Amino acid sequence: MKDEFWTRGVLGLAKRMIIGVDIGGTTIKVALLDELGNIIAKTQIPTPVPEGEDAIIHQMAATIDQLMEEHGFSKEETYGIGIGVPGPVDIETGFVYEAVNLGLKDTALKAKTEALTGLPTYVENDANAAALGEMWCGAGRGTDNLIAVTLGTGIGGGIIIDGKIVHGVKGVGGEIGHVTVNPDGPLCNCGKKGCMERYGSATAIILGLEKAAMEGRSMYLAKQLAEKGSLTAKDAFDAAAEGDSAAQEVIDQAAFYTGFGLSHIANLLNPAKIVIGGGVSAAGDVLFKLIRKSFDTYTWKIAAESCEILPATLGNDAGVIGAGWLVKQAQVM
Numbered sequence: 001m002k003d004e005f006w007t008r009g010v011l012g013l014a015k016r017m018i019i020g021v022d023i024g025g026t027t028i029k030v031a032l033l034d035e036l037g038n039i040i041a042k043t044q045i046p047t048p049v050p051e052g053e054d055a056i057i058h059q060m061a062a063t064i065d066q067l068m069e070e071h072g073f074s075k076e077e078t079y080g081i082g083i084g085v086p087g088p089v090d091i092e093t094g095f096v097y098e099a100v101n102l103g104l105k106d107t108a109l110k111a112k113t114e115a116l117t118g119l120p121t122y123v124e125n126d127a128n129a130a131a132l133g134e135m136w137c138g139a140g141r142g143t144d145n146l147i148a149v150t151l152g153t154g155i156g157g158g159i160i161i162d163g164k165i166v167h168g169v170k171g172v173g174g175e176i177g178h179v180t181v182n183p184d185g186p187l188c189n190c191g192k193k194g195c196m197e198r199y200g201s202a203t204a205i206i207l208g209l210e211k212a213a214m215e216g217r218s219m220y221l222a223k224q225l226a227e228k229g230s231l232t233a234k235d236a237f238d239a240a241a242e243g244d245s246a247a248q249e250v251i252d253q254a255a256f257y258t259g260f261g262l263s264h265i266a267n268l269l270n271p272a273k274i275v276i277g278g279g280v281s282a283a284g285d286v287l288f289k290l291i292r293k294s295f296d297t298y299t300w301k302i303a304a305e306s307c308e309i310l311p312a313t314l315g316n317d318a319g320v321i322g323a324g325w326l327v328k329q330a331q332v333m
């Protein structure tokens with residue numbers, strides 16, 4: 001059975017498909033995957049957030065139907081649907097406690113999707129889904145003890161121990177962005193002070209740049225801000241490459257606190273890999289070296305030496321692939 005499965009998969013002759021969905025505040029991404037996590041086809045639609053939860057679920061289901069039809073797959077040839085959503089989830093029941101960006105609260109997403117599509121459905125938090133995607137097909141391949149971190153508008157995270165996501169009792173396990181890295185630090189959206197997210201996210205970096213520009217500490221950034229009206233995290237790295245010391249300071253601080261926050265996770269969990277994605281991670285080596293330096297300073301030597309820190313490789317596809325993994329784990333293996 002297993003041999004047959006792998007052979008069919010490798011030859012690309014898989015007869016049954018997996019559907020991976022990533023519902024974000026802006027778009028709903030839907031992908032048709034084979035049993036190895038290869039994307040056969042994908043599409044996306046705008047998320048109808050103002051129209052409410054039923055519209056979101058109906059339009060998602062319609063998009064799934066359309067994609068399957070376009071590529072000649074029937075429901076009988078589909079294992080099921082995996083969905084990632086931006087908020088805490090009860091994975092047993094597929095119940096979404098809250099997804100602020102989607103306007104969902106206490107939504108029976110699994111039950112409603114199954115009723116509409118007739119396909120078994122599995123729901124997971126989107127950052128956790130991205131972590132599973134990287135484990136299955138990305139930079140995390142080869143280990144089942146890894147941490148995935150997304151440095152984007154905020155900082156998302158997923159913790160996988162022995163192949164399983166750590167959810168905790170209310171689905172907020174793995175919220176790495178809210179690890180406190182400075183008890184006297186700036187206020188975070190979560191209501192606490194000094195969260196890692198307030199230093200390592202794109203939002204935090206941009207705030208640091210704007211402050212430097214407005215306080216007259218960087219002519220370069222002040223000029224950029226005046227010309228463009230706003231700054232991006234990429235501007236920090238461009239300015240630093242030009243020798244701008246204020247931008248370098250912002251980057252140093254972001255990397256220091258990110259590495260410091262990750263050291264706590266590594267000291268607790270001893271992962272084999274920490275996979276870092278999101279817009280900020282595009283800065284590459286410059287950033288990774290600084291994070292590594294801080295991480296090594298605060299991580300117990302054995303844990304530090306046994307942990308690779310790597311860029312994520314799946315980009316925006318990590319979510320749909322990881323959502324597909326939920327189906328594979330439940331239905332295929």
Ligand SMILES: [Zn+2]
Nearest residue numbers: 178188190195
């Ligand atoms: Zn926070």
